[in-house]
Amino acid sequence: MENSSPFTHLDSKGQAHMVDITEKQITSRTATAQSLVSFSADSFTKLTENNPKGDVFAVARIAGIQAAKRCAELIPLCHSLALSNVTIDFNLLPDTHQVQVLACCKLAGKTGVEMEALTAASIAALTLYDMCKAFDKGIIIEHTCLLEKTGGKSGHWQRASS
Structure with missing residues (x-):
């Protein structure tokens, strides 16, 4: 039965289902996502200069990598993937x-x-919040989005600059 729903995870009756990828071709695939974490001026200084919590970025990097690896456990209907690489960078x-x-x-x-890239960016950002909340509960996490993806039937996609 063909799926007439615009939502890939809903069948023609509107019921949730896992997308069948059995017949799809194996291709090289990448995705890059971002989250933006906003701090007060004082908190940004504490985070970037002589942080009493140690290497906050190392902890957030590990959290992001772990999140990508466990994405299928967190988001219903996600396929469990054998990731070949996950990188987390902080600008x-x-x-x-x-x-x-x-x-x-x-x-x-x-x-x-x-979904793995978006989850990784989100959890790394949440970890930054967790590590800094003792001195700033007003931290804002925003603009979590996919920046670019490659591979598969839809090929290359990149977010337009705003």
Whole structure:
């Protein structure tokens, strides 16, 4: 029965189902996502200079990698993927007191890694919040989005610059 729903995870009757990827081709796939974490000026200074919590970014990086690896356990109907690489990078934006969290996931497989990258960026950002909440509960996490993906039937996609 063909799926007439625009939602890939709903069948023609509107019932949730896992997408069947059995017949899809294995291709190299990547996805890069971001989360933006905004701090007060004082908190940004504490985070980036002589942080009493140690290497906050190392902890957040590990959390993001773990999140990507466990994505299928967190999001219903996600396929369990054998990731070949996950990177988490932090770009410090001192003029705006922000940290841009970038998560990139790669694999050779039958389905994309967008959800893994988005989950990794989100959890790394949440970990930054957790590590800094003792001195700033006003931290804002925003602009979590997919920046770019490659591979699969839809090919290359990149977010337009805003």
